[in-house]
Amino acid sequence: MEIYELTVHELLEKLDKKEITKEEILASYQNRINEKEKDVQAFVTITEQEAKEEIKQKANNPSKLAGIPIGIKDNICTKGVKTTCASKMLENFVAPYDATVMEKINEAGMVSFGKLNMDEFAMGGSTEHSYFKKTKNPWNLNKVPGGSSGGSAAAVAAGMVPWALGSDTGGSIRQPASFCGIVGLKPTYGLVSRFGLVAFASSLDQIGTLTKDVKDSALLLNVIAGHDEKDSTSADREKEDYTKALKNDVKGLKIGVPKEYFGDGINTEVKEAIEKVIEKYRQLGATVEECSLDVADYALATYYIIACAEASSNLGRFDGIRYGYRTKNYENLKDIYRNSRSEGFGAEVKRRIILGTYVLSSGYYDAYYKKAQQVRTLVKNEYAKNFAKYDVILTPTASNVAFDIGSKINDPLEMYLADLCTVPVNIAGLPGISVPCGLNSEGMPIGFQLIGKPFAESTILNAAYTYEQNTDFRKNKPEFKN
């Protein structure tokens, strides 16, 4: 097996046994990027040359992860390296500071290979809304990799980085992980610091991991989780070692499967795949029951109101005054604002800013934003009710597999529907993980989602791990079909 095909825990074992060196790891991934990036287009900025230097500097770092490469979604601030959010607005923006997660990554001695493509400001589910390029799905280059962390998912699936960081506001880690046949973990809101993550929707955003398998997710979560004084919404909890939770045993685990996610909207092949997952869990000794998430129907509308409202405010700072894109075409202050924002933002971002501005405006606030917050409470309560009975909730990650590039770009509503299964998890602030569970007849990956109680990452990681260890789906490799 090639080095770039190994998981990080496998790399660590081989390093430990001195079967490979850090230089070989670096070289293997560099070659892979040289070979595949031209087809996949996952990176906005490649920093492998800097990484080479960094590895030398970090040669004496005692951390076991020292020298392990990583890819970073381009909305996480990296000191001295551009953070563009895949937007013309921030095309040349270089943050003078590291996000808290980057400080942790650096402390662990890992080296960033670069910044990964995404939907502009993380708004979208296909990575087609990047200002710079369209990232391709490594399983089929005509398909989208999902989004918004599409660059992260595609880079990991293509073996250009062993793992990556993404961000998830309504499914932006789990859905691309599902589309690209890898594992994507969105932690509980507050487990990972948001300081340095360029905000899309502050009450929903969470940084998480995209990895080749579940053990790597636990390993990377160990690095990035933890309280941060710089983020008021970060939870002050004791640190856990998530790798210790991986017991390969789900006997007695109670799994609820909400019937609402198996209706007409779900593709038949996806439904069949999920049924097999349920069967597998039963075989492994878990109890699986049908349950109900009554408010599921309202979750999507609630999500788009809250997310857009917060985005409309969060993106106000991109005004052409202090940093970022400024129009050349202005005569007064209003022109600077109007033209910089009109020219600097893409269509999807503008659509959401307008929507968000509308739902917050005087006279509409109560009907939309306030009501959405009330439904949000109902969604939380509904989950709490289910978690009184079940340890985890199982759903498809996405209603279908990766779609053709360009097929939904002109139909935003259709695109929003792709988030149906993932969005409620963000609304309730819960942890969720997407795990590969097979390929459809076209050879495209399918994923299922496990949702846990707040801060029950250990529970969902163990459930995901047990499934993974007792199936072979993670051994499927993308073929870069054209």
Next chain:
Amino acid sequence: MSREDYEVVIGLEVHAELSTKTKIFCSCPTEFGGEPNTHCCPICMALPGTLPVLNEKVVEYAVRAGLATNCEIEQNSKNDRKNYFYPDLPKAYQISQFDRPLCKKGSIEIENEKGEKTVIRITRIHIEEDAGKLNHDEFGGGSLVDLNRAGVPLIEIVSEPDIRSSAEAENYLRKLKSILEYIEVSDCKMQEGSLRADVNVSVRKKGETKLGTRTEMKNMNSFRSIVRGIEYEIDRQIDLIEDGGVVEQETLRWDDVSGRTFSMRDKEDAQDYRYFPDPDLVAIRLSDEYIEDIRKTLPELPESRRERYMEEYNLTERDANLLTASKYLSNLFEQTTTICGNAKASCNWILSDISRILNEKELEPNQIPFTAEHLAEVIALIEKGTISSAIAKKVVEELFENPTSPSKIIEEKGWIQISDEGAIKEVVLQILQANPQSVADYKAGKEKAIGFLVGQAMKETKGKANPQMLNKMFVEEINKM
């Protein structure tokens, strides 16, 4: 109809910068001044990805202000975003408080122009961040943004429309300023903009219950301009109504030079701030214990000090009022009195000469350069007869320039009182010789003539002669004649 037929209704929104060491959402210093953009960081510059963390001192200070103005404290408060675009507002929203301010339903008592006590209700006090500053054409062409002030904590104190005249508005603001100084939450330096007010003015016919349309004068930062601005607006609005016009609700800028108000925004710009709870911050929950702990540490407020001064030091209500209006003057008074034991003299010096000099020099009381020890020494020197009160006035003037020991000043300047009988007699004889008419007047029963002679002698000795001795000696010498 005349002005007397109208009732004036005024409400104030007072912004006070809190004197915390660091800003409200980051650890940058709040210090005034500094080269542009040197007191800022990625957070208060609103770089992408940064997050605010609430400075707990800001909450504490606001609660102090609330308790000192008889407010109810909101135990479940929060921060909200007020969204609007302006280059001095780097996030394009100001973190403020919308529907759950930290303090509400307070009141303070003031005196109106007739000397009657009247209560002004306080609607609310909330915390928020200050914006940066735009420098227009100051550094060459164009406008440049200075973010040193961005994120400096403010409290906004909103009054009910209970104020009925410009004099009441001034008294209300003075009272508020003195309270904030007492509880040490704000420097209240109006010339630096750390205390400023938006003034809402409307008029209505007497007897009318509905409020008239109000106009708002923004960012007024001196008592004088507030009084002038209100008077101008009252006249303007009444004239307008008398001429059959209607007052438009608008935001105005007061111009001190022309003595007029100007419209700041056109109506097209009616703002919708789209307030919503800031998702980057958590709820502010205050326990009973927290609030009581703050209440316990509140210092003595001006009201109670005033009563005490009248009781303990026998001061008149007027003097006690004047002294306690400024915490600094009041402290100076108490310290001086403790050292020299003469409350009457301490009070007189502070309210007459020292206040006059402050006025002339346009200084705030806390800019007095000398200490209570210095003032107490001046008083002691008069009592001992070392200097006359005339010299003492000069010493106090000198203390403003050169705050050092008064004994040293009088020694250096040669101002020690002449109490030597021989020297005084010499002057007395000289003056008597030069003023035979006064001598004759005195002998004819005009006792006032002595005063004139003493005055002449003081002039001759440049105020250094002991006036009591002069008086005595003139009488003695004339009687000998």
